[in-house]
Amino acid sequence: MRLSRYFLPVLRENPSEAQIVSHRLMLRAGMIKQAAAGIYSWLPLGFKVLRKLENIVHEEQIRAGHIPMLMPTLQSADLWRESGRYDAYGPEMLRIRDRHDRDMLYGPTNEELITDIFRTHVGSYKDLPLTLYHIQWKFRDEIRPRFGVMRGREFLMKDGYNFDLTKEDALHAYNRHLVSYLRTYERMGLQAIPMRADSGPIGGDDTHEFLVLAETGESEVFYDSAVTDIRLGEREIDYDDVAQCRAVMEEFTALYARTDETHDAALFAKIPEARRRSARGIEVGQIFYFGTKYSEPMGATVQGPDGAQVPVHMGSHGIGVSRLVGAIIEASHDEKGIIWPEGVTPYHCGIVNLKQGEDAADAACERLYGALVAAGLEPLYDDRDERAGGKFATMDLIGLPWRITVGPRGLKNGVVELTSRRTGQSEELPPEAAVARLVEIYAGQPDPAGV
């Protein structure tokens, strides 16, 4: 993309409404514009990151054997009356009436809808196990939205639902989700720690929240510092391997890590003092096993091998996709702006032409641009007739992890400059070598393909 043809309305000054860094930077980098309290338009740069996260989630869910679909944002109140949650959910649920005076709602979650789909079409144990998920906009009418997309009213969320014949099968689904979530967050350059959590309005027995440590997090968390040393890394996962998934789950949840809701001071005190940590965290996902809580009242049963109708065991799992954009920025920025992890960056690198309009510099940039595109990378070329300082400041603000600087001085020696946004380290090298380096860097960060 050439910046002169793009739409990137960056702000030089901080909008007064933004209090926390991710909100400020998203506004300044031209990623979002507020449409109403807690509701945002996603401008091109923000949309690109959002789509990338969405696609990573899709890839990892499909890898785990889960099946993508799409349910509507608006739902009928009838299903919610059936599950008993129409009254239980409270004013957070946005209720709407249509022209025929029917009670509707903008879905805050989808257990009812999915259960209805399931009971209509699934009747046999032979159809199990089944895990369906979708990525869709949700609405929760927060009393007080704040922190930009981190705590908006409208938010994009992946939510999935597993249906299993037995509790053991459902617990494997739980573990499978835990592992797939770990992979998902690691690909996004985040460390999200699974913590024993409270089940809240969803209800259920087993539940873990995934928290990204950040000073601006809304939850207080307590953990054994050793948990932050555990990584999934490159290990091979077989999602059908019950023992392996359980082993990974146990590895990641054995050490003490809890939010304030479930914090147990006595247990916490047993951790060696040097490893006891309390901090703040941003919740970016949660998984539940809730047994037959919905299947029973809503009649989601299958016929077992013995001919008996049995309610299915279910779980649900969510990832706050739009919130993750903010969470990543909270975890990765400096005073100049955002620093995107390679796995989620909207463009792989920036090209800064220091002498726009000069034939040699223009031609070198065009060649470089072409070579990067040919190599399968997406560069953002700042071809505006701006001064160097302005171009650098924009690049720093929007946070592309790599920048290639092209100027007459370097070109005289046949080199360009490759700079890491994270470290600030620069290296002078021939253009072809810079392209080769970037190809190498991104070889370990394949672009997500989407559904």
Add this chain to the structure above:
RNA sequence: CGGGGCGUGGCGCAGUCUGGUAGCGCACCUGUUUUGGGAACAGGGGGUCGGAGGUUCGAAUCCUCUCGCCCCGACCA
């Protein structure tokens, strides 16, 4: 919802107390000179002051109502 605050050009703000018909910085447009970390000078475009009603010869400024947004709290992915 309780408490506090704010709505003046795209962004940040002054002007409101003490009514006289809108101003500054950034951004934007034109020109000249500049050009390796947010240039300088000159010229220029854009707002009727969140909305409605009222008081007044006259309202961004005063009064009433209303809408929106932000902060603290309870609530929450």
